[in-house]
Amino acid sequence: MNRREFIKRMAAASAITAAVAMFPGIVFAKEQMQNLPDGDILWKKSPCRFCGVGCGLKIGLQEGKAVAVKGDPESSVNKGLCCVKGYHSVMALYAKDRLTKPLVRKNGKLVETSMEEALDLVASKMQGTIDKHGKNAVSMYGSGQWTIPDGYVASKFMKGAIGTNNLEANARLCMASAVTGFLSSFGMDEPMGCYEDIDHADVFVLWGNNMAEMHPVLFSRMLDQRMQRKNVKIIDLATRTTRTSTASDRSILFKPQTDLAIANAICYEIINNGWMDTGFVKNHCTIKKGKTNIGYGLEDKFAFKDEAKGIDFEEFKEFLKDYKPEDIQELTGVSAKDIKYLAYLYGSPNQKVTSFWCMGMNQHTRGTWINNLVYNIHLLVGKISTPGNSPFSLTGQPSACGTVREVGTLTHKLPHGVVMNEKDRKMAAEIWKVPVENIQPKPSLHTVEMFRALDRGDVRFMWIQVTNPMVTMPKLKRYREAAQKDDRFIVVSDVYPTPTTDIADVVLPSAMWIEREGMYGNSERRTQHFDQLVDAPGESMSDTWQIIEVARRMGFEKLFPWTYDNHIEEIWKEYSLFHKGKKHGMVPLEVLKSEPGAQWPYVDGKSTKWRFHGKYDPACSKGDTYDFYGKPEGKAWIWARPYEPAPEEQDQEYPFLLNTGRVVEHWHTGSMTRRIPVLHQAVPNGYVELHPEDAKIMGVRNGEKVKLTSRRGEIELPASINERGKPVRGHVFVPFFDEGLLINELTLDAFCPISKQPDYKKCAIKVGKA
Amino acid sequence: MPIKSYLVFPHVGKKEILIETLGDLNWCEILPSENKELIVLVTDTKNENEEEKCFKIINTIPALDHLTLVSGFEENANNVNK
Numbered sequence: 088m089n090r091r092e093f094i095k096r097m098a099a100a101s102a103i104t105a106a107v108a109m110f111p112g113i114v115f116a117k118e119q120m121q122n123l124p125d126g127d128i129l130w131k132k133s134p135c136r137f138c139g140v141g142c143g144l145k146i147g148l149q150e151g152k153a154v155a156v157k158g159d160p161e162s163s164v165n166k167g168l169c170c171v172k173g174y175h176s177v178m179a180l181y182a183k184d185r186l187t188k189p190l191v192r193k194n195g196k197l198v199e200t201s202m203e204e205a206l207d208l209v210a211s212k213m214q215g216t217i218d219k220h221g222k223n224a225v226s227m228y229g230s231g232q233w234t235i236p237d238g239y240v241a242s243k244f245m246k247g248a249i250g251t252n253n254l255e256a257n258a259r260l261c262m263a264s265a266v267t268g269f270l271s272s273f274g275m276d277e278p279m280g281c282y283e284d285i286d287h288a289d290v291f292v293l294w295g296n297n298m299a300e301m302h303p304v305l306f307s308r309m310l311d312q313r314m315q316r317k318n319v320k321i322i323d324l325a326t327r328t329t330r331t332s333t334a335s336d337r338s339i340l341f342k343p344q345t346d347l348a349i350a351n352a353i354c355y356e357i358i359n360n361g362w363m364d365t366g367f368v369k370n371h372c373t374i375k376k377g378k379t380n381i382g383y384g385l386e387d388k389f390a391f392k393d394e395a396k397g398i399d400f401e402e403f404k405e406f407l408k409d410y411k412p413e414d415i416q417e418l419t420g421v422s423a424k425d426i427k428y429l430a431y432l433y434g435s436p437n438q439k440v441t442s443f444w445c446m447g448m449n450q451h452t453r454g455t456w457i458n459n460l461v462y463n464i465h466l467l468v469g470k471i472s473t474p475g476n477s478p479f480s481l482t483g484q485p486s487a488c489g490t491v492r493e494v495g496t497l498t499h500k501l502p503h504g505v506v507m508n509e510k511d512r513k514m515a516a517e518i519w520k521v522p523v524e525n526i527q528p529k530p531s532l533h534t535v536e537m538f539r540a541l542d543r544g545d546v547r548f549m550w551i552q553v554t555n556p557m558v559t560m561p562k563l564k565r566y567r568e569a570a571q572k573d574d575r576f577i578v579v580s581d582v583y584p585t586p587t588t589d590i591a592d593v594v595l596p597s598a599m600w601i602e603r604e605g606m607y608g609n610s611e612r613r614t615q616h617f618d619q620l621v622d623a624p625g626e627s628m629s630d631t632w633q634i635i636e637v638a639r640r641m642g643f644e645k646l647f648p649w650t651y652d653n654h655i656e657e658i659w660k661e662y663s664l665f666h667k668g669k670k671h672g673m674v675p676l677e678v679l680k681s682e683p684g685a686q687w688p689y690v691d692g693k694s695t696k697w698r699f700h701g702k703y704d705p706a707c708s709k710g711d712t713y714d715f716y717g718k719p720e721g722k723a724w725i726w727a728r729p730y731e732p733a734p735e736e737q738d739q740e741y742p743f744l745l746n747t748g749r750v751v752e753h754w755h756t757g758s759m760t761r762r763i764p765v766l767h768q769a770v771p772n773g774y775v776e777l778h779p780e781d782a783k784i785m786g787v788r789n790g791e792k793v794k795l796t797s798r799r800g801e802i803e804l805p806a807s808i809n810e811r812g813k814p815v816r817g818h819v820f821v822p823f824f825d826e827g828l829l830i831n832e833l834t835l836d837a838f839c840p841i842s843k844q845p846d847y848k849k850c851a852i853k854v855g856k857a
Numbered sequence: 858m859p860i861k862s863y864l865v866f867p868h869v870g871k872k873e874i875l876i877e878t879l880g881d882l883n884w885c886e887i888l889p890s891e892n893k894e895l896i897v898l899v900t901d902t903k904n905e906n907e908e909e910k911c912f913k914i915i916n917t918i919p920a921l922d923h924l925t926l927v928s929g930f931e932e933n934a935n936n937v938n939k
């Protein structure tokens with residue numbers, strides 16, 4: 088057999104194994120199964136580098152290089168499948184402009200230096216800033232693509248050693264509303280269900296979630312279920328027609344921001360039709376209302392604190408009367424018939440329903456509220472915490488859950504609990520072996536406010552790791568100019584040059600993904616470990632070790648006493664102390680090393696697949712029933728949250744609405760995927776999707792330049808008409824992966840006052856032929 | 858020199874015609890399941906352009922419901938962009 092033939096057989100073997108994992112009992116002809124090779128390639132497991140689905144991959148190694156990828160059939164996440172990004176992921180390691188040497192800015196230019204010198208400079212600048220301006224003048228901005236050890240040492244360094252809460256991560260921009268949604272409804276973060284819900288649900292309602300592109304492997308799993316079980320339905324509830332809409336059974340388009348009204352109308356219908364599970368609501372829920380007219384965070388130092396007040400069921404019913412389906416048709420753009428249909432799907436007693444959402448609901452100036460409202464629907468009908476009945480908030484990044492939400496790399500968080508809670512501070516101080524006074528009791532700056540503080544001069548030093556804020560911050564111009572001001576010092580750790588390394592004073596080359604050991608935590612509470620599989624190029628160093636090196640230089644060597652060989656193991660052991668017990672027990676390292684991930688709470692050697700029900704969750708204490716133990720009395724909170732408009736709506740001067748997002752081929756700002764030739768060629772540049780009628784009126788043809796202008800900036804992009812996605816009239820969509828066409832020059836830095844997560848999905852613009 | 862494998866799902870009742878259509882394409886090797894509406898497909902193309910062309914053609918086959926990627930091998934993965 089020649090080499091090519093051998094590889095083909097290997098590829099066939101992977102596909103057959105995946106088919107067997109997905110369809111137990113599937114048979115292929117005997118001769119096809121013969122001689123399937125094992126190969127001279129060494130296959131090692133790793134979670135995918137890219138999205139929050141967290142597919143298990145097998146990475147093929149040959150002569151010290153990663154040369155092939157296949158979906159891991161042992162992984163219950165993807166059952167052997169992978170998407171186009173996952174398959175090409177190893178190519179992102181080897182592009183020719185990989186950063187391999189540290190750079191420091193001298194006379195305005197970035198020049199090469201040694202790692203020793205660069206780390207010395209970072210430590211001395213950080214210390215110098217603290218000495219001159221105080222410890223709250225330094226900050227760190229990390230990522231949901233940080234490994235768990237990266238985030239853990241960052242938290243210990245900033246909060247335990249230096250003693251500032253100026254630690255944030257880009258997951259503030261993508262997941263913060265999901266966190267506050269969970270906390271306000273259930274008192275504990277992260278989904279109660281798991282991906283296995285896909286195998287049980289009869290109906291999937293996708294709330295503003297283009298899963299076909301953003302969570303492609305999960306979408307494939309849903310499509311497979313629909314082929315196997317004839318009763319399965321997929322409903323796409325969205326603001327624009329996408330690949331998801333066309334593959335769904337029903338596409339329902341709504342006006343942006345009015346998901347709040349739609350969710351309330353569904354609740355109204357459920358109650359009005361007698362579909363409510365009265366026993367469930369009485370025994371397991373309590374009803375609250377919060378503050379209204381809560382603002383948009385547009386001004387510096389904006390502050391807001393919600394207040395929950397108990398209300399009775401009659402008051403809740405009265406509140407819902409404003410959301411009769413017939414009365415909100417004009418507001419939402421959705422017919423009463425469609426809203427009633429959605430209510431029927433949720434309310435029908437014989438159908439298991441899973442709701443999925445991601446950025447559409449989270450990047451929303453009422454992001455916490457809309458999360459609460461979708462939980463309301465599931466709670467009213469008692470469809471929650473059992474297989475197939477799942478309100479499921481998906482994540483975008485591979486470790487937004489594992490690193491940011493669980494380790495707590497946000498200003499108000501600690502690895503267990505929040506800085507405001509004395510018990511949590513004491514726990515952290517004890518584990519970290521620092522005086523409890525080191526840990527500040529007040530949250531300081533959330534992401535938008537941290538960049539505003541950089542602009543004002545309250546923050547003078549910022550260390551950015553594994554993220555590209557000079558592409559992703561909304562209202563970008565202000566924050567780019569802030570970073571470039573005199574007397575600001577910016578350190579950037581990354582793997583390729585980006586617009587963020589362009590504004591850096593020091594660039595530290597990072598070891599990427601399988602060039603170091605680490606763990607990620609995906610959307611379904613699954614932690615996955617990966618070994619170092621290949622050498623990191625040049626002087627590049629893991630983000631974990633960079634932080635340790637700087638911390639040691641600043642005199643904190645006792646807090647980071649580990650050797651290079653044992654540091655990941657020791658970090659995992661120390662971190663696990665924060666999450667002992669049945670509610671959040673972490674998975675032992677030896678299990679993580681031998682399996683393609685396991686889910687916390689990990690109790691008595693088992694993952695917990697569904698939380699808050701005694702049948703599946705050992706932490707429940709009420710027997711074989713529900714126990715929402717994150718809240719007092721074990722009751723979940725149903726919230727009365729009204730519709731409130733977006734801060735910037737279309738007007739005569741700015742008559743279009745801008746929506747931004749991703750495409751399947753590119754990961755975030757494209758700094759890795761644009762260096763993978765096949766992905767780059769597939770979508771080489773940014774573009775603006777227009778409705779064909781709007782394009783016609785403007786006299787714009789496909790590919791012609793269009794100028795978009797908001798109150799904050801302008802940009803010219805080629806038009807895309809009737810291609811991948813189709814916005815409704817008066818709306819446009821622009822992906823944000825292209826660093827040469829920075830759409831965030833136009834976006835607004837308004838955020839949800841509770842979660843502080845910005846809204847990238849709606850701002851007013853004007854559109855014209857360029 | 859990309860080689861990729863996929864799980865391919867035909868529309869209901871269209872498995873045979875899909876097998877036939879895929880079988881006619883030079884780049885495709887197919888392994889149909891005996892008892893399920895599913896076909897394993899291995900594509901073998903000379904370069905990325907050819908691969909893209911192949912993928913586009915497959916996607917326009919009317920009997921195809923959807924396909925999902927499983928694995929791939931890039932003989933020149935070591936030389937990306939070099």
Ligand code: SF4
Pocket residue numbers: 135136137138139140141142165168169170171172173174302303304305
């Ligand atoms: S779906 Fe996400 S995790 Fe899975 S292979 Fe694709 S990018 Fe990777």
